[in-house]
Amino acid sequence: MSGVYRVVSQLRRRAPLLSQWYKHQILKLDGSGNILRSFDVGAEVCGHTFVEGVIYVLPGTERDGERWRIARLDPCGENAKITDVADIPFKAAR
Numbered sequence: 001m002s003g004v005y006r007v008v009s010q011l012r013r014r015a016p017l018l019s020q021w022y023k024h025q026i027l028k029l030d031g032s033g034n035i036l037r038s039f040d041v042g043a044e045v046c047g048h049t050f051v052e053g054v055i056y057v058l059p060g061t062e063r064d065g066e067r068w069r070i071a072r073l074d075p076c077g078e079n080a081k082i083t084d085v086a087d088i089p090f091k092a093a094r
Contacts, residue, residue, distance in 0.1 A: 017055065019045040026055060026073070039073055039080050057082065066091045 018027045021044050028037040043059035046068060050056075055075055059082075060068030068088040073080055 017048060017050065019048050019057075021045050024059075026057065028075070037075075039075065039082075041071070041073070041082060056085075058088070060088070 016029050018029055019025070020027065024041050024043055024045065026039045026041060026045060026048055027035050028039075030036050039055070041057055041059045044061055046058035046060060048055055048057045053074075053076070055073040057071045057073055058068055059071055060066065070085045070088065071082050072085055073082045
């Protein structure tokens with residue numbers, strides 16, 4: 001596997017989630033690290049968290065002065081959909 005990966009969240013009895021910054025994806029893994037499902041975020045993934053069955057994502061870009069937003073991804077069902085919640089009006093801290 002190539003690219004930048006970060007394992008950010010794992011909840012009780014839930015499969016861990018892995019975000020792929022440059023591949024614009026969040027992966028759901030089984031206990032052995034096999035990919036169970038992938039979610040296309042459509043932008044670089046700065047981070048994510050899992051709250052009450054919904055994945056909240058920070059998608060955006062480092063280019064052109066950095067632009068980030070908060071989006072929610074409902075992982076249930078066949079066609080998981082990402083919905084913008086808010087724009088982030090400042091650059092990410094380095």
